[in-house]
Amino acid sequence: MLEYIYHKIKNTLRKLDMKIERAKYGYIDKLPKNIEYFNGGLYDAIYEASCKWPHNIALEYFETQITYKELIKKINKIAAAFRAIGAKKGERITICMPNTPEAIYAFYAVNEIGAVANMIHPLSSEKEIEDYLNQAESKIMLCIDVSYPKVEAIIKNTGVEQVIIVSPIRSMGFIVRVIYKLTKGRKNHIKKSQHIIMWDKFLSKASGFIGNPHARVNSTDDAVIMYSGGTTGKPKGIILSNLNFNAQALGAKYLVPELFKPEYSFMAFLPNFHAFGLGCCIHMPLYFGARTFLIPQFNPKKFKKYITKYKVNILVGVPSVFDYLTKIKFKKNALKHVKYVVSGGDMISMTSKEKINDFLHAYGSNAVIENGYGLTEASGGFIFSPRNVAEEPDVIGYPIPDNDVVIMDLKTKKEANLGDDGEILVRGLAVMKGYLGKHKETEKVFIKIGTKKYLRTGDIGFMDERGVVHFRSRLKRMIISNGYNIYPANIEDVTLKCDKVESCAAVGREDKLRGEKIVVFVVLKKDISERVVRKELMNIYRKYLAKYEIPREIRFISELPKTKLAKVDFKALEQL
Numbered sequence: 001m002l003e004y005i006y007h008k009i010k011n012t013l014r015k016l017d018m019k020i021e022r023a024k025y026g027y028i029d030k031l032p033k034n035i036e037y038f039n040g041g042l043y044d045a046i047y048e049a050s051c052k053w054p055h056n057i058a059l060e061y062f063e064t065q066i067t068y069k070e071l072i073k074k075i076n077k078i079a080a081a082f083r084a085i086g087a088k089k090g091e092r093i094t095i096c097m098p099n100t101p102e103a104i105y106a107f108y109a110v111n112e113i114g115a116v117a118n119m120i121h122p123l124s125s126e127k128e129i130e131d132y133l134n135q136a137e138s139k140i141m142l143c144i145d146v147s148y149p150k151v152e153a154i155i156k157n158t159g160v161e162q163v164i165i166v167s168p169i170r171s172m173g174f175i176v177r178v179i180y181k182l183t184k185g186r187k188n189h190i191k192k193s194q195h196i197i198m199w200d201k202f203l204s205k206a207s208g209f210i211g212n213p214h215a216r217v218n219s220t221d222d223a224v225i226m227y228s229g230g231t232t233g234k235p236k237g238i239i240l241s242n243l244n245f246n247a248q249a250l251g252a253k254y255l256v257p258e259l260f261k262p263e264y265s266f267m268a269f270l271p272n273f274h275a276f277g278l279g280c281c282i283h284m285p286l287y288f289g290a291r292t293f294l295i296p297q298f299n300p301k302k303f304k305k306y307i308t309k310y311k312v313n314i315l316v317g318v319p320s321v322f323d324y325l326t327k328i329k330f331k332k333n334a335l336k337h338v339k340y341v342v343s344g345g346d347m348i349s350m351t352s353k354e355k356i357n358d359f360l361h362a363y364g365s366n367a368v369i370e371n372g373y374g375l376t377e378a379s380g381g382f383i384f385s386p387r388n389v390a391e392e393p394d395v396i397g398y399p400i401p402d403n404d405v406v407i408m409d410l411k412t413k414k415e416a417n418l419g420d421d422g423e424i425l426v427r428g429l430a431v432m433k434g435y436l437g438k439h440k441e442t443e444k445v446f447i448k449i450g451t452k453k454y455l456r457t458g459d460i461g462f463m464d465e466r467g468v469v470h471f472r473s474r475l476k477r478m479i480i481s482n483g484y485n486i487y488p489a490n491i492e493d494v495t496l497k498c499d500k501v502e503s504c505a506a507v508g509r510e511d512k513l514r515g516e517k518i519v520v521f522v523v524l525k526k527d528i529s530e531r532v533v534r535k536e537l538m539n540i541y542r543k544y545l546a547k548y549e550i551p552r553e554i555r556f557i558s559e560l561p562k563t564k565l566a567k568v569d570f571k572a573l574e575q576l
Contacts, residue, residue, distance in 0.1 A: 038246040041217040043112040045246050046286045053262050053289035061101050061294045064171045078109035079213035080206040089114030089215045092136040096120045096143045098296035099268050101171040106142050114215030118225045119273040122147040130154040135237045166199040168296050219243040226275050228376035237436030244379040247429035249287040251400030256384050259340050262289035264313040269295035275380030276344050281316050304328045311337045318345035320566050326359045333364030344372035346567050347471050349493040350393045371396045379430040394470040403428030406449055407463050424461045425454035479508035481516050484548045494544045498536055500528045505560055507573050517552040530556050
């Protein structure tokens with residue numbers, strides 16, 4: 001009883017506090033006075049959606065379509081199978097899968113039984129997988145067949161007792177399954193082991209479970225663990241609650257209501273083990289009865305086919321994907337079904353934004369690229385730019401409702417004035433519970449401004465008089481040369497003004513005279529002379545950049561190195 005009263009008082013104070021904070025943002029007039037958030041789990045939220053839209057298509061995977069009614073049935077069966085093999089409420093079950101239906105069923109089934117989904121990248125190294133399994137203390141793991149050899153090599157060093165193996169072809173059509181088996185599938189030989197349960201055998205366990213697998217969970221219970229370098233480098237487990245994702249979904253609905261309609265379709269090629277992909281491409285659409293096309297691996301050659309065949313309405317991706325999109329030739333009005341385009345995961349330059357918008361309009365779409373901003377520690381998506389501000393330079397937008405942004409002056413550690421640069425700090429319903437087993441690291445990433453505790457993002461930006469947040473640079477990427485703060489994103493945007501440049505990235509290099517010098521890496525379009533471009537770029541730099549911002553070195557490379565999540569790998573560039 002005392003615990004109930006405590007949580008009731010705490011929730012009332014939170015609502016009052018957030019109501020005061022909302023007043024600073026320009027979209028306040030669009031919001032209801034009190035937003036009632038879903039008081040349950042992630043599974044409970046999509047179960048409710050299935051009651052509203054049982055016959056809507058929830059997932060589409062190649063030629064397979066799954067309605068909301070079918071989705072819940074499959075999740076229930078897998079939940080029963082998990083319980084049958086001994087899974088318990090509160091324990092951490094690892095999911096090491098690309099975007100396949102089985103991964104989504106299992107994710108929500110884990111939530112249904114009150115367990116925690118430990119999401120890891122299938123392309124992680126053996127040692128990374130070992131570390132993630134041990135951090136989460138997982139006993140049960142769902143694994144894609146192609147990644148199992150890595151798991152087999154390290155399983156003895158973990159507490160994992162059972163590994164459920166599934167193939168990506170499990171839900172594909174017959175012809176696609178045959179082709180896969182004749183090509184990639186032939187390489188996947190799974191040795192029999194006491195640890196292994198193949199997917200079909202795992203499903204058969206469900207019939208042996210008596211009772212209801214569903215466990216009652218609170219919105220604040222742990223739901224997901226994801227891994228990120230955070231602001232201090234080494235990968236850490238980030239604990240996210242049911243409320244983190246459910247509040248993000250409902251908050252985005254209020255901030256950008258045009259995106260979330262039951263008749264719309266999303267394309268999910270951003271991975272489920274990434275907060276941006278899981279939150280914005282999977283949970284949000286399912287929360288509102290929309291359709292999600294699952295793409296297990298981004299394939300540039302098939303991108304055109306996916307967009308036109310499935311008539312996708314909402315495209316959510318990272319800048320490199322949209323840059324690739326502009327290189328594809330479509331038929332007239334082939335993109336008229338594309339209603340909205342959201343870019344996140346990395347900043348997109350104004351030059352690229354204009355190029356993408358022109359491309360969309362040329363093929364019949366009325367969409368303009370809208371920025372999203374977030375980090376894993378804040379459930380992936382924290383700030384979105386409604387269309388009325390989307391086309392402004394550097395804009396990332398407004399925080400979703402009941403979340404707050406403050407810009408901190410880097411020198412005084414106090415709130416910066418409007419228009420002044422500083423570190424972006426965030427607080428609210430989307431912010432993580434903490435780092436898994438790392439109390440000191442959790443304390444370090446939060447800071448108090450006045451009486452309130454904020455999460456440090458490690459990003460630099462400013463807020464204008466409307467409450468709109470603008471992005472400048474990653475704090476780690478900021479270059480300090482001769483005492484000046486230099487933002488690589490600005491240099492990259494100016495570099496792209498040269499029409500002979502395909503892509504570029506600016507980094508800082510240690511320099512005894514200046515502290516750091518600016519080096520810009522440039523990828524040229526085909527059959528272009530480096531000598532000509534070097535001269536042209538220097539003329540552009542002198543016109544658009546201050547003298548201290550002009551790169552000291554221009555290096556031409558064939559392509560920019562990328563991380564596993566298709567972002568530019570700046571650390572790799574710094575080593576070149």
